[in-house]
Amino acid sequence: xxxxxxxxxxxxxxxxxxxxxxxxxxxxxxxxxxxxxxxxxxxxxxxxxxxxxxxxxxxxxxxxxxxxxxxxxxxxxxxxxxxxxxxxxxxxxxxxxxxxxxxxxxxxxxxx
Amino acid sequence: xxxxxxxxxxxxxxxxxxxxxxxxxxxxxxxxxxxxxxxxxxxxxxxxxxxxxxxxxxxxxxxxxxxxxxxxxxxxxxxxxxxxxxxxxxxxxxxxxxxxxxxxxxxxxxxx
DNA sequence: CAGAATCCTACGAGATACTG
DNA sequence: CAGTATCTCGTAGGATTCTG
Numbered sequence: 001x002x003x004x005x006x007x008x009x010x011x012x013x014x015x016x017x018x019x020x021x022x023x024x025x026x027x028x029x030x031x032x033x034x035x036x037x038x039x040x041x042x043x044x045x046x047x048x049x050x051x052x053x054x055x056x057x058x059x060x061x062x063x064x065x066x067x068x069x070x071x072x073x074x075x076x077x078x079x080x081x082x083x084x085x086x087x088x089x090x091x092x093x094x095x096x097x098x099x100x101x102x103x104x105x106x107x108x109x110x111x112x
Numbered sequence: 113x114x115x116x117x118x119x120x121x122x123x124x125x126x127x128x129x130x131x132x133x134x135x136x137x138x139x140x141x142x143x144x145x146x147x148x149x150x151x152x153x154x155x156x157x158x159x160x161x162x163x164x165x166x167x168x169x170x171x172x173x174x175x176x177x178x179x180x181x182x183x184x185x186x187x188x189x190x191x192x193x194x195x196x197x198x199x200x201x202x203x204x205x206x207x208x209x210x211x212x213x214x215x216x217x218x219x220x221x222x223x224x
Numbered sequence: 225c226a227g228a229a230t231c232c233t234a235c236g237a238g239a240t241a242c243t244g
Numbered sequence: 245c246a247g248t249a250t251c252t253c254g255t256a257g258g259a260t261t262c263t264g
């Protein structure tokens with residue numbers, strides 16, 4: 001359970017969707033355009049997963065053409081805050097981590 | 113970059129390793145035993161990744177038999193705090209999420 | 225427009241065997 | 245003990261096609 005939540009935060013598409021929805025509701029193709037590089041399939045699956053977990057709501061307006069809006073729930077927003085905190089940590093320590101990676105890679109290039 | 117950090121937190125083995133190392137240094141096979149269900153390969157890869165990012169240190173004692181200790185760095189501990197915060201969130205909202213999932217699944221079982 | 229269904233492929237990850 | 249190397253298989257995920 002805890003694990004599946006952590007997996008959500010580690011999932012690229014979920015994070016991007018939640019980030020965009022933080023600015024307000026979006027329609028399916030708006031999301032698709034703003035994310036760019038996501039397949040219809042993955043976007044659908046991601047949205048289903050988020051909806052299933054109660055992180056976003058899916059509102060269908062039965063018109064022609066049909067219209068579907070996705071929006072963050074309160075739960076979704078509270079998770080987003082934590083994701084942002086983590087992203088903040090990543091940004092703060094970005095140079096440290098990059099330095100560590102570089103040093104590691106050089107150490108291992110030398111041993112080859 | 114931010115994404116790769118989020119992926120770390122979403123990675124099952126990385127989280128488990130970091131959690132165990134929070135209690136103090138461990139040797140390779142100690143980790144393997146305590147985690148249980150991880151293959152040598154995945155544990156090795158996970159540790160390499162964590163080491164590369166500067167989250168754990170790898171200390172080799174050249175004896176026979178060889179001895180290798182893994183330990184969290186300060187950076188690793190600071191990340192672990194965030195992971196714990198997130199896990200706390202997951203635990204707090206566990207029932208909400210499970211309820212959402214159950215409702216969602218029932219809603220979709222009905223439509224079949 | 226929003227999505228379901230299908231096909232196809234690359235990669236993640238387990239099992240096993242070998243080594244310093 | 246602490247790995248590396250290889251083989252194999254399942255599945256995540258992209259491209260494409262079809263529909264209410």
